[in-house]
Amino acid sequence: MKVSEMGEFRLIELLTKIAEGGQDKKPTRRQQLVIGIGDDAAAWRSDASLNLATTDCLVQGVHFTMEMTPWKELGWKSLAISLSDIAAMGGVPRYVLVSLGLTGDTEVDNVADLYRGMIELGNQFGVAIIGGNISDAAIVFISTTVLGSAAGQNNILTRSAAIAGDRIAVTGSLGAAAAGLEMLKQKMPLDTETGDPLRQAFLHPHPRIVEGQLLAEQGVKAAIDISDGLITDLNHLCQASRVSARVEIDCIPIHPAAKKAFGDRSLEMALSGGEDYELLFTASEDVIHKVNKSCPVTAIGEVVADKTGKVTLADSKGRPYKPTVAGWQHFVARG
């Protein structure tokens, strides 16, 4: 059945049932939902003293195509990108509101899958869908707004707290999402061992919620998630902190499957590909050492005292490196 045959109100009823049936019933710690989906607004009690909110959006034809993206993965990813922003604050995500644009010929089953993907990820972190909106539209878009709070001691990670002398580090490895996108676009016939992690990295990213909280707990102050690409996001962090950065490209943890599938191109994917949703952060050598005991991170450079917010790259021999591909920026064609 298509959504144009079902109509908005029955579709909302169906999605409410899926959300209420599929979501963990565990009472969220110290928070209590008073009104969930179905009223004019959601309502909840909270004793959080520092609240967080962020919004992000996936748009058909820009972030995804229907050919390349199964609906359940689309749901997962549409929540993952907002959760990643809460991770970059070191916060605890609690609730999500979903603003959905759908074409009338969309299959109801597909919309149900979209919700199932969101619920699956939400359940991993105790995040409940508490509201939303569905609108007819000429393209599909999914905008998610995640609400949360600071963890434990109210320490949060900001873009503006980097200081000269800090080391720069990242969680996980980079380049796999861009490699996955390229693989899907070109329909590259990779072996399962190489293709699977790349596909997963692009369609099924894991927001670093636990890692973000650990960073905040261990005394890290400055972080951003890598959505637009390492260089671009480091640039954002430097500009917000009024510092600059030097990155040693030979230290960058390129995802092994990206390296295997794309060879030398994988460095550009790691530098400018974006959508890895790893955390990029700065801290003293000591703090990074402490973090590394419970969460593997890789130091890739250092923060320098130059207010212009520049990012410079060099190899291990100190030779400057100039990337040939720009990071992601909406409205601007990639170089």
Add this chain to the structure above:
Amino acid sequence: MKVSEMGEFRLIELLTKIAEGGQDKKPTRRQQLVIGIGDDAAAWRSDASLNLATTDCLVQGVHFTMEMTPWKELGWKSLAISLSDIAAMGGVPRYVLVSLGLTGDTEVDNVADLYRGMIELGNQFGVAIIGGNISDAAIVFISTTVLGSAAGQNNILTRSAAIAGDRIAVTGSLGAAAAGLEMLKQKMPLDTETGDPLRQAFLHPHPRIVEGQLLAEQGVKAAIDISDGLITDLNHLCQASRVSARVEIDCIPIHPAAKKAFGDRSLEMALSGGEDYELLFTASEDVIHKVNKSCPVTAIGEVVADKTGKVTLADSKGRPYKPTVAGWQHFVARG
């Protein structure tokens, strides 16, 4: 300059400046913004014990066309529709996050106007823009998520609290928004006195924030805002409350300009037109009498003990009335 010439990051910078420059600097009562626009998430301190959140969206080609809607009005309305949902809970709006889809050929000046429209309305109610997202898209869409809290005694208005025997009432008058849309679509040459209020009603709706809080304070329990049309929204309220409703059509406060411009058609506009953003509520005769002392409302019918959630209409002589136009429902053509 077009947004494709400016790029996402400079556009965000510009809009941040407009928001920070244009927004009232008064510290929001009992709340304190720690991080606004420009980080991965916004952060604020709050001692609210009952929080509210709602999201709504305007989509090009569905809710508006560029020909009929100036950008500043589009900004105003995109915030108004979410504020109206907070009004329908009797709540206090605090913050808004904006998820924007724009085509690359959009003029930067127009996006600035869109923000100015939002800021103008936000300032009226102490609502600050604290975050957002901008994405390239084949159409323009504006999704707003408003965060707030319950007023005073934590009384909130819900859709599910109507009880048999309650009177049904509305704030303001109805039908002007639908009349305004019709006037704009048909380019009807109305005199200023008639045309202006209709145009304003459609493009520049006033969310009933103050009225909603007053209703909650005076003991009203059940309310919804009229966005899809009186009958449709009353139907939602009845279904959520497991009651039915009888409406006397001769009591409906049809907007005088709608009546003047459209004669008998104005009744259908009031019943099914939608987008009036007035509050529809139920309460005892006594409570409505109390409310009426500080806020003019009109009783239009009563809640009856029938769990099927039906809405029946009759004229003052008790003759049944059947509307010929269905209320607004996405994906479904209007009857």
